């Protein structure tokens with residue numbers, strides 16, 4: 392159809408992880424959601440914001456989400472002018488490409504990591520270059536000077552699990568002529584993060600989300616932390632009312648309940664270590680993970696077969712058809728009872 396831009400007409404859309412209709416009858420470990428509920432304070436805040444008969448909903452929400460920037464700024468130790476809130480971190484990833492990469496210009500990322508970067512680049516008409524990983528978990532063949540407009544680094548890496556050392560990320564920041572975007576979706580489950588580099592390098596942006604660690608995937612809440620000049624540019628691009636009232640109320644309550652976050656992430660980390668060790672005892676190679684998921688593969692078992700065996704038992708995990716990943720599975724870490732059932736099912740499948 393010649394009404395469409397050729398790159399839009401020819402592109403494949405992004406395919407998100409499968410969301411079954413009868414979700415309650417599954418153990419759902421395929422999209423790294425949190426199996427625990429969000430903080431009870433989040434639910435209270437949403438109900439309070441809604442008011443009797445939904446009275447608050449007839450007026451627009453705050454356009455700037457200023458209270459959220461303040462709450463996030465307080466939590467991470469940045470002035471609110473260094474923070475932008477987003478309708479899921481996907482929104483801010485999209486706007487970073489719109490802000491930095493013109494048609495025909497290049498963005499880069501590690502493969503395997505988050506393939507949505509490529510979809511966003513295609514929409515923009517930007518070119519994409521991917522880099523593999525070395526055995527010691529560094530970017531293979533990363534140039535002395537990377538000239539692309541943005542390099543996206545998912546750290547901790549998903550689907551594999553390890554985080555890149557901060558010293559290495561700092562070296563990458565120096566080697567990037569354009570922006571280095573650190574997608575720290577899973578940082579709350581990790582031993583550390585690279586937030587300090589945002590202060591030190593004006594080409595470093597960190598993105599975070601409340602979808603995974605805060606158990607709020609359904610609210611669509613993300614953020615970016617960057618130099619105020621970058622934040623100001625992103626503010627020009629976003630939808631002016633990008634976060635609805637209920638999401639804004641939920642976000643402040645969630646960020647302010649750090650005790651709940653720590654307890655929840657602590658449980659998941661503990662289960663992650665237990666589950667990884669158990670899988671190793673039955674012959675799986677499990678990459679040490681800093682996220683709320685593990686990538687596990689077994690030299691004498693086919694990833695697809697295990698996936699199908701689990702599917703038949705109403706346990707949903709992620710199998711990638713990509714040749715470098717198809718031998719294994721990415722399994723989100725749910726509650727301890729969910730993971731005990733999953734382990735029993737994997738043993739049964741053999």
Ligand SMILES: *Cc1c(COP(=O)(O)O)cnc(C)c1O
Nearest residue numbers: 479480481505545576600602613
């Ligand atoms: C889940 C995920 C996102 C998207 O997060 P939202 O805030 O839900 O949009 C971004 N990057 C990575 C690596 C993810 O796994």
